[in-house]
Amino acid sequence: MNLMNSRPPHIRSRESNFSIMGDMVIALLPLYFMAYFFYGNHVAVLGAVSVIVCVLLDVACTFLSRRRVGILDLSPVVTGLLIPLMLPASVELYVIIVADLFAIGVVKQPFGGLGQNIFNPAVAGVAFVALTWKTQVFSYPVPIQSLGAPAARLVASPAASLKMGATPNYGVMDLIFGNYPGPMGATGILILITCLIYLVVRRTINGKTTLAFMGTATVIAFLFPRITTGRLESVLYELTSGVLFFGAIFLINEPTTAPKAEPPRLFYAALSGAVVMLFRYVGAFEEGMFFAMILMNAFSWLMDMKYEERKSRERRARYEDTAETV
Amino acid sequence: MKTRLKRYRDITGRMDGLLSANPIITYGLTLPLAVMGTVDTRAALGLSVALFCINPVAMLLAYLMKKVGLGREVYMLIISLVSSLMLVQISDIIGGIHSQIFSLMGIYFPLLAVNTLTFFLITRCDPQKSLLNNLLRSIRSSAGFAVVILPVAAFRELLGKGSVFGYKLLDGFTIPSVLLPFFGFILVGMVCALTRFASRNIKYQLLRRDRRDREAAAEEAAKVC
Amino acid sequence: MPEFSNRFFEKLAGQRLSYRQYDDVRLAKKGIVLEQNKEPALSGAIRLFCSPEMLEKEMEDRRPEDDTITIAKKAGIIEENTGQSLYLLLEKARDAGCKLIVADALDDEPYISSQLAPAMQMSEQLVRGLRLAAEAVGAEGLRIEVYKELGEIKTQIGQELDGIPIQRVGYGYPADNSLVTQHREERAVVFGAGALIHLARAVDRGLQQTTAFVTVAGNGVAESANVEVSLDKTLGELLREFGLLEDTTRIVIGGSMRGFTVTNLDGTRITPLTRGVLALREAFKDYNFTCIGCGRCASVCPVGLAPYYIYKFVQAGRYNMLGNFDIDLCIDCGTCSYICPAKLNISAEISRGKREMLNYMMSRQKKEQGKEEEA
Numbered sequence: 068m069n070l071m072n073s074r075p076p077h078i079r080s081r082e083s084n085f086s087i088m089g090d091m092v093i094a095l096l097p098l099y100f101m102a103y104f105f106y107g108n109h110v111a112v113l114g115a116v117s118v119i120v121c122v123l124l125d126v127a128c129t130f131l132s133r134r135r136v137g138i139l140d141l142s143p144v145v146t147g148l149l150i151p152l153m154l155p156a157s158v159e160l161y162v163i164i165v166a167d168l169f170a171i172g173v174v175k176q177p178f179g180g181l182g183q184n185i186f187n188p189a190v191a192g193v194a195f196v197a198l199t200w201k202t203q204v205f206s207y208p209v210p211i212q213s214l215g216a217p218a219a220r221l222v223a224s225p226a227a228s229l230k231m232g233a234t235p236n237y238g239v240m241d242l243i244f245g246n247y248p249g250p251m252g253a254t255g256i257l258i259l260i261t262c263l264i265y266l267v268v269r270r271t272i273n274g275k276t277t278l279a280f281m282g283t284a285t286v287i288a289f290l291f292p293r294i295t296t297g298r299l300e301s302v303l304y305e306l307t308s309g310v311l312f313f314g315a316i317f318l319i320n321e322p323t324t325a326p327k328a329e330p331p332r333l334f335y336a337a338l339s340g341a342v343v344m345l346f347r348y349v350g351a352f353e354e355g356m357f358f359a360m361i362l363m364n365a366f367s368w369l370m371d372m373k374y375e376e377r378k379s380r381e382r383r384a385r386y387e388d389t390a391e392t393v
Numbered sequence: 394m395k396t397r398l399k400r401y402r403d404i405t406g407r408m409d410g411l412l413s414a415n416p417i418i419t420y421g422l423t424l425p426l427a428v429m430g431t432v433d434t435r436a437a438l439g440l441s442v443a444l445f446c447i448n449p450v451a452m453l454l455a456y457l458m459k460k461v462g463l464g465r466e467v468y469m470l471i472i473s474l475v476s477s478l479m480l481v482q483i484s485d486i487i488g489g490i491h492s493q494i495f496s497l498m499g500i501y502f503p504l505l506a507v508n509t510l511t512f513f514l515i516t517r518c519d520p521q522k523s524l525l526n527n528l529l530r531s532i533r534s535s536a537g538f539a540v541v542i543l544p545v546a547a548f549r550e551l552l553g554k555g556s557v558f559g560y561k562l563l564d565g566f567t568i569p570s571v572l573l574p575f576f577g578f579i580l581v582g583m584v585c586a587l588t589r590f591a592s593r594n595i596k597y598q599l600l601r602r603d604r605r606d607r608e609a610a611a612e613e614a615a616k617v618c
Numbered sequence: 619m620p621e622f623s624n625r626f627f628e629k630l631a632g633q634r635l636s637y638r639q640y641d642d643v644r645l646a647k648k649g650i651v652l653e654q655n656k657e658p659a660l661s662g663a664i665r666l667f668c669s670p671e672m673l674e675k676e677m678e679d680r681r682p683e684d685d686t687i688t689i690a691k692k693a694g695i696i697e698e699n700t701g702q703s704l705y706l707l708l709e710k711a712r713d714a715g716c717k718l719i720v721a722d723a724l725d726d727e728p729y730i731s732s733q734l735a736p737a738m739q740m741s742e743q744l745v746r747g748l749r750l751a752a753e754a755v756g757a758e759g760l761r762i763e764v765y766k767e768l769g770e771i772k773t774q775i776g777q778e779l780d781g782i783p784i785q786r787v788g789y790g791y792p793a794d795n796s797l798v799t800q801h802r803e804e805r806a807v808v809f810g811a812g813a814l815i816h817l818a819r820a821v822d823r824g825l826q827q828t829t830a831f832v833t834v835a836g837n838g839v840a841e842s843a844n845v846e847v848s849l850d851k852t853l854g855e856l857l858r859e860f861g862l863l864e865d866t867t868r869i870v871i872g873g874s875m876r877g878f879t880v881t882n883l884d885g886t887r888i889t890p891l892t893r894g895v896l897a898l899r900e901a902f903k904d905y906n907f908t909c910i911g912c913g914r915c916a917s918v919c920p921v922g923l924a925p926y927y928i929y930k931f932v933q934a935g936r937y938n939m940l941g942n943f944d945i946d947l948c949i950d951c952g953t954c955s956y957i958c959p960a961k962l963n964i965s966a967e968i969s970r971g972k973r974e975m976l977n978y979m980m981s982r983q984k985k986e987q988g989k990e991e992e993a
Contacts, residue, residue, distance in 0.1 A: 070883070071901060073868055074966035076875040076952035078652075078728060078898075082914075082959045084907040137906035165568060173579055177586065182909045199570035327913030327926055375924055375943070382922055382944050385644045 152252025283340030649790030747814030838897025
């Protein structure tokens, strides 16, 4: 009988990194199925290539940095699955590969690997690709009609219409089911709501962060509509166009780059909502999510430290220097 | 009998400015030139040639002025003026490299008059050492600058435009955002990290070999006794 | 360098024995509810595993005029939470003028029920012991405290026991720390249920304390139960009595959250402080996970610290910065390690950080003294 030593506590909860990342993967797969239904085989190829490139590069970098290599950690898989979902289905393979290489090789690994990155790798990868190949990243195929040849006919998404001040002419049903051109994984609002519910119930993400982000975005869309057909319509189109809702679920809740304690995290989410809308309104691109997230990620650490200092004063006030009575 | 590590340190010490104490990698000088002047290899070459011309002259002037005893404000001002005059004269030489080189270098060519590398060198100019010593140091530092920015520029031009020095090598696939400043910063940062990693690795390997030699020598001595 | 109290240095100087050494920290949050796994040990009958010569051993020097405290001293009763002799605690309580005696049947750690089961099954002895202690100390109030979040148990725990109220306390683990302030305000003193039962036996039947109540549990033993085991038995004997399985990987004594592992089974004896022996089969596979910054540790810390920062600084070796994170307020409950999905030993690293910080501060003090002497 081989007895070994362990440090207290000797029992642990059942959650592990594998289960958290696994839940994220499970939540992302329905989006791929939806995109496959709308856009055909190319989606599967993009997803598979993205995941493989991310995992290989992550393993190679970890090995080169002389850290222990572990593939049980599904975080490169999550990054690999996130990147194609923010791009159109008609995008070329090399765009995905360059985004992966930038995300893992420049944004994640040089800063120290998992848990040490300052910026969200998926967001930064897509931002880099959006800067480089602007037309490819922002022209979308029409769903279902372009099955088989996604690059045949490319149109602009509702986000571009909003940027120009015109109301997109898609009905509410189309918007909910994703039957309009847009980023691969960000169009099916109903599926996204289901994924959100799944993740919140499994306690992988905190629903309050998403609520804070969407709440601020809603308020700004309500108060400052870009289109002239009414405030409620503005709210509807702003919230369902582009990567906003997708980002509210998957990008804001990335554990490494968001502030760790809850009050600063809610503040970060609310401020991100405002900054995203700002980038959308006055920025150069139709979708400001990527650049807004990079900007906010730079301040996560500051929010955490300020909160910690304030909390330290409260803790010290509660500390009693008394002697034992018994 | 010198240890390997000591010999390595001697070599890199003698190549001070080139292999150790590199202006860009160790001191982080001339970053705008390294980041924005490297969008094209021709621009990088132009900047390097200009620096090679400016730095020794600046060093000579600084040496003389320090020997005379002039203060820092005076000699820096005078050397900046002299540099800008020199740049006018050098522009003929540099224009000969390529016709479009000035449009590629943009504002960074005139900025060479007040670049941080020259200032760093003239403030560190030691009038107690010989003039030759100081001149050689300025040349080595300029070479160090060139050694870093030429490969970086080649890499960026290859990825961004598909050519090196104007000769088209790649056809079709380019990543234009590599030519943006942010990628320049990332690239220079990576070059710094890689060279530091390499230098630490080399020193560690030499240390290990020295230790093995010492242990082997100790064993030999123990066997003899 | 922030000002640390003298208590901080006292805590680090010796081995931590009881949660009550952290009585100066008021908790900020309710604890977390753990899976208790107290059945079948809690509701099953308490077994007796005693060597014949230790069974019902009488005190040698008992005299009729001895009062309760002297009897406690002669019986050699040890209180199981603090490890101190019961008579010393009774004397201290009497001198301090305590008003309320509390019987501790909390058992907020999973698997352990070695105070609650005797309290339920030997309740007359507990009540008698409680009344004797109150008389000896001069207190009027009596109370029994039981943990609230026991999970699904088969025993019915009533509202009172022979006139003594049973209070269900604690909103999660750690429950005992949250009560310390309340006890101080009520001028209450807490004794473990086992010690009180032994006190009743000593006064009524003149018996020494030769046994202790221990829970044997875990998936490495064939049957789990509460045992009254004599103090000359070794861990090995006890575990083999309950069917120790071959593929057990860890034996934990003292509690599942705060105890420590033992590898030398036949060289370790049962003591009154043992409280529980767990035989666990699953080893922590080396998952090689790193901290992903999820922040769960901070959300469960009862004191409201930021364990992820302290962990990172301890790992980096920067002990001088730890004062900014109030590391002296850590109560070593282990909740952060429990919840961490990367299975990091956060609590153990923070303890190590406390020790290293003490070394660092003392070495700096010595340096300053040396400089003063020179000047």
